[in-house]
Amino acid sequence: MPELPEAEAIRLPVIRFFSDGIVESIKRGNNKKIWIGENEYRLEELFLFTVRRTGKVLIFDWRITKEKPAVLLISRLGMSGTWLIQHLRDPLPDHCHLVISFKDSAHRLVYRDPRRFGRLEWAFEEECSVILASQGPDILKIPADDWYREARRSSRTIRSLLLDQKISSGIGNIYASEILFAAGLSPFRTGKSLSKRESYRILDAARQILESAIRSGGSTIHSFQTSLGENGRYQDRHTVYGRAGKPCLQCSTPIQSVREASRTLFYCPVCQKRQLRRKEKTLREALTAVQ
Ligand SMILES: [Zn+2]
Known part of the structure:
Protein backbone atom coordinates (compact mmCIF):
# COMPACT_ATOMS: atom_id res chain seq x y z
CA MET A 1 0.00 0.00 0.00
CA PRO A 2 1.58 3.29 -1.06
CA GLU A 3 2.54 5.47 1.92
CA LEU A 4 3.91 9.02 1.88
CA PRO A 5 7.27 8.26 0.19
CA GLU A 6 5.60 6.11 -2.49
CA ALA A 7 3.00 8.83 -3.18
CA GLU A 8 5.91 11.25 -3.57
CA ALA A 9 7.73 8.82 -5.90
CA ILE A 10 4.63 8.89 -8.09
CA ARG A 11 4.06 12.66 -7.86
CA LEU A 12 7.54 14.09 -8.56
CA PRO A 13 8.10 12.51 -12.02
CA VAL A 14 4.52 13.42 -13.04
CA ILE A 15 5.30 17.08 -12.30
CA ARG A 16 8.60 16.83 -14.21
CA PHE A 17 6.92 15.31 -17.26
CA PHE A 18 3.58 17.06 -17.44
CA SER A 19 3.43 20.36 -15.55
CA ASP A 20 2.33 23.05 -18.03
CA GLY A 21 1.19 20.27 -20.38
CA ILE A 22 -2.10 20.98 -22.17
CA VAL A 23 -4.56 18.10 -22.23
CA GLU A 24 -5.41 16.72 -25.65
CA SER A 25 -7.78 13.96 -24.60
CA ILE A 26 -9.04 12.09 -21.57
CA LYS A 27 -10.46 8.58 -21.56
CA ARG A 28 -12.24 7.28 -18.52
CA GLY A 29 -12.91 3.61 -17.81
CA ASN A 30 -16.36 2.46 -16.73
CA ASN A 31 -15.51 1.12 -13.31
CA LYS A 32 -17.87 3.08 -11.07
CA LYS A 33 -16.25 1.89 -7.84
CA ILE A 34 -13.13 3.96 -8.51
CA TRP A 35 -15.00 7.25 -8.89
CA ILE A 36 -16.64 9.23 -6.11
CA GLY A 37 -19.58 11.32 -7.34
CA GLU A 38 -21.22 11.46 -10.71
CA ASN A 39 -19.53 14.60 -12.01
CA GLU A 40 -17.50 14.60 -15.19
CA TYR A 41 -15.16 17.36 -16.23
CA ARG A 42 -13.74 18.03 -19.64
CA LEU A 43 -10.02 18.49 -19.19
CA GLU A 44 -9.33 19.15 -22.87
CA GLU A 45 -7.46 22.47 -23.38
CA LEU A 46 -6.80 22.79 -19.63
CA PHE A 47 -3.23 22.48 -18.40
CA LEU A 48 -1.70 20.71 -15.44
CA PHE A 49 -0.51 23.47 -13.12
CA THR A 50 0.93 21.13 -10.51
CA VAL A 51 0.30 17.99 -8.42
CA ARG A 52 0.10 18.59 -4.68
CA ARG A 53 0.32 15.95 -1.98
CA THR A 54 -1.02 15.77 1.53
CA GLY A 55 -0.33 12.53 3.42
CA LYS A 56 -0.92 9.75 0.88
CA VAL A 57 -3.40 11.79 -1.21
CA LEU A 58 -2.43 13.34 -4.56
CA ILE A 59 -4.24 16.44 -5.85
CA PHE A 60 -3.94 17.26 -9.55
CA ASP A 61 -4.49 20.99 -10.12
CA TRP A 62 -5.91 21.69 -13.61
CA ARG A 63 -6.08 25.34 -14.75
CA ILE A 64 -7.31 27.56 -17.57
CA THR A 65 -4.47 30.04 -17.04
CA LYS A 66 -1.87 30.22 -14.27
CA GLU A 67 -4.12 32.55 -12.28
CA LYS A 68 -7.39 30.85 -13.18
CA PRO A 69 -7.97 27.46 -11.50
CA ALA A 70 -10.43 25.12 -13.21
CA VAL A 71 -10.81 21.86 -11.31
CA LEU A 72 -8.91 19.47 -9.05
CA LEU A 73 -8.65 15.71 -9.36
CA ILE A 74 -8.20 14.15 -5.93
CA SER A 75 -6.53 10.74 -6.04
CA ARG A 76 -6.41 8.33 -3.10
CA LEU A 77 -4.16 5.44 -4.05
CA GLY A 78 -5.72 2.77 -1.79
CA MET A 79 -3.92 -0.59 -1.85
CA SER A 80 -2.54 -0.71 -5.37
CA GLY A 81 -3.42 2.55 -7.17
CA THR A 82 -0.65 4.24 -9.13
CA TRP A 83 -0.08 6.83 -11.85
CA LEU A 84 2.15 5.78 -14.71
CA ILE A 85 4.00 7.84 -17.29
CA GLN A 86 3.84 5.86 -20.49
CA HIS A 87 5.29 6.31 -23.95
CA LEU A 88 2.51 6.57 -26.55
CA ARG A 89 3.95 3.65 -28.50
CA ASP A 90 3.57 1.30 -25.49
CA PRO A 91 0.32 -0.67 -25.08
CA LEU A 92 -1.97 0.45 -22.26
CA PRO A 93 -1.54 -1.68 -19.14
CA ASP A 94 -4.36 -3.84 -17.78
CA HIS A 95 -6.48 -2.48 -14.90
CA CYS A 96 -6.17 1.06 -16.22
CA HIS A 97 -9.04 3.39 -15.30
CA LEU A 98 -8.05 6.78 -16.70
CA VAL A 99 -5.82 7.84 -19.59
CA ILE A 100 -4.79 11.45 -20.12
CA SER A 101 -2.92 12.49 -23.29
CA PHE A 102 -1.13 15.80 -23.63
CA LYS A 103 -0.54 18.00 -26.67
CA ASP A 104 2.97 17.82 -28.14
CA SER A 105 3.96 15.07 -25.74
CA ALA A 106 5.20 11.60 -26.59
CA HIS A 107 3.91 10.42 -23.21
CA ARG A 108 0.56 9.90 -21.57
CA LEU A 109 -0.53 9.70 -17.95
CA VAL A 110 -2.37 6.55 -16.87
CA TYR A 111 -4.14 5.67 -13.63
CA ARG A 112 -3.81 1.95 -12.91
CA ASP A 113 -5.36 0.11 -9.98
CA PRO A 114 -5.64 -3.71 -10.06
CA ARG A 115 -7.31 -4.08 -6.65
CA ARG A 116 -9.57 -1.04 -7.09
CA PHE A 117 -9.38 0.28 -3.53
CA GLY A 118 -8.14 3.63 -4.84
CA ARG A 119 -10.57 6.53 -5.37
CA LEU A 120 -10.74 9.42 -7.82
CA GLU A 121 -12.85 12.51 -7.23
CA TRP A 122 -13.33 15.81 -9.04
CA ALA A 123 -13.54 18.89 -6.83
CA PHE A 124 -13.24 22.65 -6.90
CA GLU A 125 -10.56 24.33 -4.80
CA GLU A 126 -13.08 25.59 -2.23
CA GLU A 127 -14.44 22.04 -1.73
CA CYS A 128 -11.03 20.45 -1.25
CA SER A 129 -10.55 21.32 2.42
CA VAL A 130 -14.03 19.94 3.22
CA ILE A 131 -13.35 16.71 1.32
CA LEU A 132 -10.05 16.24 3.13
CA ALA A 133 -11.37 17.52 6.49
CA SER A 134 -11.29 14.09 8.12
CA GLN A 135 -7.59 13.80 7.36
CA GLY A 136 -5.00 15.26 9.74
CA PRO A 137 -2.01 17.38 8.65
CA ASP A 138 0.81 15.80 6.69
CA ILE A 139 3.24 14.12 9.11
CA LEU A 140 6.11 16.15 7.58
CA LYS A 141 4.29 19.39 8.38
CA ILE A 142 2.49 18.81 11.68
CA PRO A 143 3.92 20.97 14.51
ZN1 LIG B 1 18.03 -4.58 18.77
Missing part, protein backbone atom coordinates in the same frame (compact mmCIF):
# COMPACT_ATOMS: atom_id res chain seq x y z
CA ALA A 144 5.65 18.65 17.02
CA ASP A 145 3.63 20.06 19.94
CA ASP A 146 0.31 19.35 18.17
CA TRP A 147 1.26 15.70 17.65
CA TYR A 148 2.38 15.42 21.29
CA ARG A 149 -0.91 16.90 22.51
CA GLU A 150 -2.93 14.39 20.47
CA ALA A 151 -0.77 11.47 21.63
CA ARG A 152 -0.96 12.42 25.32
CA ARG A 153 -4.74 12.33 25.17
CA SER A 154 -4.82 8.70 24.04
CA SER A 155 -4.43 5.35 25.71
CA ARG A 156 -3.92 3.68 22.32
CA THR A 157 -0.47 2.38 21.32
CA ILE A 158 1.91 4.83 19.69
CA ARG A 159 1.95 2.62 16.61
CA SER A 160 -1.80 2.93 16.14
CA LEU A 161 -1.49 6.70 16.71
CA LEU A 162 1.09 6.93 13.91
CA LEU A 163 -1.24 4.96 11.61
CA ASP A 164 -4.26 7.14 12.46
CA GLN A 165 -4.65 9.42 9.43
CA LYS A 166 -6.95 11.72 11.40
CA ILE A 167 -4.06 12.73 13.71
CA SER A 168 -1.37 13.00 11.05
CA SER A 169 -1.38 11.63 7.54
CA GLY A 170 1.12 9.76 5.40
CA ILE A 171 2.32 6.83 7.51
CA GLY A 172 1.31 3.22 7.00
CA ASN A 173 2.52 -0.12 8.24
CA ILE A 174 6.06 -0.11 6.84
CA TYR A 175 7.17 3.29 8.07
CA ALA A 176 5.42 3.03 11.48
CA SER A 177 7.65 0.04 12.33
CA GLU A 178 10.77 1.72 10.94
CA ILE A 179 10.12 5.01 12.76
CA LEU A 180 9.56 3.43 16.18
CA PHE A 181 12.74 1.36 15.84
CA ALA A 182 14.71 4.49 14.92
CA ALA A 183 13.16 6.32 17.90
CA GLY A 184 14.07 3.37 20.18
CA LEU A 185 10.54 3.12 21.56
CA SER A 186 8.38 0.09 22.13
CA PRO A 187 5.43 0.00 19.73
CA PHE A 188 3.29 -1.11 22.69
CA ARG A 189 3.78 2.12 24.61
CA THR A 190 0.62 4.19 24.91
CA GLY A 191 0.28 7.77 23.78
CA LYS A 192 -0.36 9.01 27.27
CA SER A 193 2.84 7.37 28.59
CA LEU A 194 5.02 9.48 26.25
CA SER A 195 7.18 12.31 27.51
CA LYS A 196 7.52 15.40 25.35
CA ARG A 197 11.10 14.42 24.51
CA GLU A 198 10.03 10.95 23.39
CA SER A 199 7.31 12.34 21.17
CA TYR A 200 9.84 14.73 19.57
CA ARG A 201 12.08 11.71 19.02
CA ILE A 202 9.24 10.00 17.10
CA LEU A 203 8.66 13.02 14.87
CA ASP A 204 12.39 13.53 14.24
CA ALA A 205 12.74 9.86 13.28
CA ALA A 206 9.64 10.17 11.04
CA ARG A 207 11.13 13.13 9.17
CA GLN A 208 14.54 11.51 8.69
CA ILE A 209 13.15 8.17 7.54
CA LEU A 210 10.46 9.57 5.25
CA GLU A 211 12.85 12.03 3.61
CA SER A 212 15.41 9.32 3.08
CA ALA A 213 12.72 6.99 1.67
CA ILE A 214 11.57 9.75 -0.69
CA ARG A 215 15.15 10.10 -1.98
CA SER A 216 15.19 6.31 -2.56
CA GLY A 217 11.94 6.32 -4.55
CA GLY A 218 9.94 4.61 -1.76
CA SER A 219 9.83 0.91 -0.83
CA THR A 220 8.83 -1.91 -3.17
CA ILE A 221 7.49 -4.81 -1.12
CA HIS A 222 5.06 -6.55 -3.47
CA SER A 223 4.41 -4.60 -6.57
CA PHE A 224 4.93 -0.87 -6.01
CA GLN A 225 6.53 1.05 -8.85
CA THR A 226 7.17 4.76 -9.23
CA SER A 227 5.37 6.61 -12.02
CA LEU A 228 8.45 5.93 -14.14
CA GLY A 229 7.81 2.19 -13.76
CA GLU A 230 10.83 1.70 -11.49
CA ASN A 231 11.04 -0.21 -8.22
CA GLY A 232 11.72 1.76 -5.03
CA ARG A 233 15.05 1.16 -3.27
CA TYR A 234 14.26 1.93 0.37
CA GLN A 235 13.27 -1.71 1.14
CA ASP A 236 17.02 -2.50 1.11
CA ARG A 237 17.41 -0.15 4.07
CA HIS A 238 14.56 -1.46 6.22
CA THR A 239 15.82 -2.16 9.72
CA VAL A 240 12.86 -4.13 11.11
CA TYR A 241 9.99 -4.28 8.58
CA GLY A 242 9.85 -7.71 6.92
CA ARG A 243 12.86 -8.94 8.96
CA ALA A 244 11.12 -11.21 11.51
CA GLY A 245 13.57 -13.77 12.90
CA LYS A 246 16.61 -12.01 11.41
CA PRO A 247 19.18 -10.42 13.74
CA CYS A 248 18.64 -6.83 14.81
CA LEU A 249 21.18 -4.60 13.04
CA GLN A 250 22.02 -2.94 16.36
CA CYS A 251 22.04 -5.76 18.93
CA SER A 252 21.67 -9.05 16.97
CA THR A 253 18.51 -10.10 18.88
CA PRO A 254 16.01 -11.71 16.47
CA ILE A 255 13.44 -9.20 15.23
CA GLN A 256 9.93 -10.08 16.36
CA SER A 257 6.63 -9.67 14.58
CA VAL A 258 3.09 -9.62 15.93
CA ARG A 259 -0.31 -9.01 14.36
CA GLU A 260 -2.01 -5.90 15.71
CA ALA A 261 -5.31 -4.71 14.25
CA SER A 262 -4.85 -7.08 11.26
CA ARG A 263 -1.47 -5.58 10.37
CA THR A 264 1.93 -7.04 11.18
CA LEU A 265 4.22 -5.02 13.33
CA PHE A 266 7.99 -5.58 13.50
CA TYR A 267 10.24 -4.58 16.38
CA CYS A 268 13.38 -5.43 18.33
CA PRO A 269 12.45 -6.52 21.87
CA VAL A 270 15.79 -5.27 23.22
CA CYS A 271 16.35 -1.94 21.43
CA GLN A 272 12.66 -1.08 21.85
CA LYS A 273 12.08 -2.15 25.43
CA ARG A 274 8.99 -0.93 27.18
CA GLN A 275 10.02 2.15 29.12
CA LEU A 276 7.62 1.39 31.95
CA ARG A 277 9.03 -2.07 32.44
CA ARG A 278 12.52 -0.62 32.71
CA LYS A 279 11.33 1.95 35.26
CA GLU A 280 9.57 -0.76 37.24
CA LYS A 281 12.72 -2.85 37.14
CA THR A 282 14.85 0.03 38.40
CA LEU A 283 12.35 0.60 41.17
CA ARG A 284 12.37 -3.07 42.05
CA GLU A 285 16.18 -3.11 42.12
CA ALA A 286 16.23 0.00 44.32
CA LEU A 287 13.80 -1.65 46.73
CA THR A 288 15.87 -4.84 46.86
CA ALA A 289 19.00 -2.80 47.57
CA VAL A 290 17.30 -1.06 50.52
CA GLN A 291 16.23 -4.38 52.03
